[in-house]
Amino acid sequence: EVQLVQSGAEVKKPGESLKISCKGSGYSFTSYWIGWVRQMPGKGLEWMGIIYPGDSDTRYSPSFQGQVTISADKSISTAYLQWSSLKASDTAMYYCARWGADGFDYWGQGTLVTVSS
Amino acid sequence: SYELTQPLSVSVALGQTARITCGGNNIGSKNVHWYQQKPGQAPVLVIYRDSNRPSGIPERFSGSNSGNTATLTISRAQAGDEADYYCQVWDSSTPLVFGTGTKVTVL
Numbered sequence: 474e475v476q477l478v479q480s481g482a483e484v485k486k487p488g489e490s491l492k493i494s495c496k497g498s499g500y501s502f503t504s505y506w507i508g509w510v511r512q513m514p515g516k517g518l519e520w521m522g523i524i525y526p527g528d529s530d531t532r533y534s535p536s537f538q539g540q541v542t543i544s545a546d547k548s549i550s551t552a553y554l555q556w557s558s559l560k561a562s563d564t565a566m567y568y569c570a571r572w573g574a575d576g577f578d579y580w581g582q583g584t585l586v587t588v589s590s
Numbered sequence: 591s592y593e594l595t596q597p598l599s600v601s602v603a604l605g606q607t608a609r610i611t612c613g614g615n616n617i618g619s620k621n622v623h624w625y626q627q628k629p630g631q632a633p634v635l636v637i638y639r640d641s642n643r644p645s646g647i648p649e650r651f652s653g654s655n656s657g658n659t660a661t662l663t664i665s666r667a668q669a670g671d672e673a674d675y676y677c678q679v680w681d682s683s684t685p686l687v688f689g690t691g692t693k694v695t696v697l
Contacts, residue, residue, distance in 0.1 A: 508686065510633075517691040518625070518633065518676050520684075532685065535591065568632055572686075575638040576623030576678065583632050 495569030612677030
C-alpha cells in the first residue's frame with residue numbers, strides 16, 4: 474500500500490527555521506516525483522515545488538523560489554520542505570503528494586505550521 | 591504564467607447533475623486532473639488525464655476537456671459529494687498549476 478506520512482504539527486516564532494518531512498512507503502521512492510502544496514487558512518491549493526528523489530532534480534513555483542528549499546534523502550525515502558526564516562504569512566497546512574503522469578495520486582495527511590510571536 | 595479559472599461555487603439538488611468548469615487558454619491540449627477536498631482532509635484525486643477515474647472513485651464522476659474548458663461532472667449527486675474541487679494541469683511555463691477551486695453544495 475502506497476503511503477506518504479508527514480511529520481507532526483509545528484508552532485514556531487517568526488524568524489525561526491523549520492524542516493518538515495514526508496516519508497514514502499509501499500512503492501519505489503526514487504521513481505516518482507514528490508510535490509509540496511500549500512493551503513493557507515480558508516484558501517485554495519498552491520503548488521510550491523517538486524523533487525525527483527532519484528537524482529534530486531528540483532523545480533520550484535516562481536511564487537516560492539528562494540522562499541523555501543525542497544530536498545530528499547532517498548536512503549530513507551523521505552522528502553523535506555524547509556524554511557530558513559519563517560514569517561507569520563507561512564502559517565498554513567502543507568501537503569506532500571506523489572506526482573506522476575496521472576497527477577498527484579497519493580497525498581500525505583498534511584502538516585500544520587503555525588508561525589506566531 | 592498559466593492560469594486556471596473555476597466558479598467559486600456550484601449548487602446541485604440531491605440526485606441531480608453538477609458540472610464544474612475549469613477555464614484555461616487552450617486547456618484542451620493539456621492533461622487535466624481533478625481533486626476533491628472535504629473539510630479537514632487531504633485532497634483526493636477523482637479524475638486524471640481529463641476523463642479517467644482512479645480505482646475506488648464512483649462512476650458518477652466523469653470528466654471532459656476541449657478547447658478552453660475542462661469539465662468535471664458529478665451525476666446523481668449525493669450529500670457526500672459536498673466538497674471543494676480543484677482542477678490542475680502541467681504547463682511548461684509554470685509548470686504545475688491548480689485552479690482557483692469550486693465549492694459544491696448539495697441541496
